[in-house]
């Protein structure tokens with residue numbers, strides 16, 4: 214048992230509880246003073262009674278059992294797990310930010326509305342679109358909203374027969390799902406030998422039933438679609454809408470803009486590129502930007518500015534709006550972090566982040582190109598953008614070690630695994646996105662770890678098949694975990710006996 218595993222075996226906070234150890238419960242006097250209705254008061258509250266140091270140790274221990282971007286390198290392709298400045302967290306946690314309520318009157322939240330209004334403007338400038346809505350709570354939510362706007366647009370033009378959305382086979386899974394959930398038929402087009410969308414297949418797929426194309430550029434192989442202007446031409450002449458999956462703008466922000474490429478709608482993942490760490494399910498924010506022509510369909514409310522009275526307000530009076538897609542106005546804390554991040558970086562800083570992210574990915578790509586066991590399935594001549602997708606198929610052929618084994622073993626080297634088994638068009642894929650915030654030494658360590666793993670695959674493959682060995686939890690039985698999930702501490706305890 215390693216140190217981490219030993220700590221995992223220590224009693225949990227619930228088991229350390231001793232009557233009277235916690236600070237005393239609120240006094241009768243205090244309870245009377247806050248005047249909580251009797252029927253809302255619980256007679257018994259089953260909270261563990263532990264001391265402050267025990268609580269602190271409990272949560273610190275739990276945090277150490279997980280892997281986060283604050284623990285180490287996290288090159289999770291497509292997800293942009295970059296380090297996010299802590300000052301943004303601090304600002305989002307200010308009482309004046311965290312404690313405002315969406316039911317407050319507009320007069321009391323002018324600052325919040327101003328922040329949203331200005332963030333919208335910055336994001337519009339970054340992507341080259343006319344207007345932005347901050348409503349969606351995730352990238353997939355933004356896609357779903359985009360699909361509804363596309364439908365509204367075609368109906369508005371009395372072209373309701375446009376029921377097909379074209380998606381390349383390299384796309385993120387959410388693209389297919391969002392289009393289907395919004396009621397469209399999904400038409401999949403293949404990639405060509407260079408890892409771009411196959412232009413001929415695309416031309417063949419377009420018809421008067423085409424509603425939209427969803428495209429990620431740079432795509433999920435980290436490659437820039439250099440025929441993008443041709444693609445947008447094909448679609449626009451056929452009456453389709455171009456949707457840009459901009460979940461990850463880290464490779465292009467400040468350098469080029471989806472709007473300039475001819476896209477009509479673009480979503481941003483503030484929780485990837487703009488300073489909200491993610492994973493574990495939220496909170497996120499997936500604003501979308503649209504061209505002038507599509508503005509009328511944006512969800513309500515829209516934040517507006519009344520110049521005459523120097524006042525920000527929420528506009529619900531938009532007859533062509535597709536309606537509401539969120540309870541209030543998105544995840545405000547995430548918006549605050551994105552706004553702070555953009556101001557902190559400035560235009561030059563954002564551009565430099567994209568350049569460094571791209572440089573780092575290319576550094577890794579060049580370093581790994583000569584390593585036997587890994588290979589690029591597509592264009593190895595062209596520089597990549599913010600990420601690079603290597604295949605470990607040669608290593609599997611030689612040693613039987615899979616990319617899952619590699620991913621697990623990397624944890625023992627103090628590195629979170631890159632994305633693996635995605636995109637599915639590359640067998641045994643490791644999709645590496647180093648981001649701009651890692652120093653050269655960290656990139657070198659990562660490459661060295663991948664090289665060392667190749668050697669291990671040849672000399673002691675068993676070590677890889679059973680990895681990880683240095684983490685709190687070892688190799689999980691993923692099939693059993695999904696068939697017999699243990700979802701609570703009580704279930705876990707009962708099983709442990």
Ligand SMILES: *Cc1c(COP(=O)(O)O)cnc(C)c1O
Nearest residue numbers: 291292351352353385387458460
């Ligand atoms: C992450 C991601 C999405 C989905 O974003 P969520 O916030 O996870 O819903 C869509 N497309 C791409 C390319 C992504 O990387």
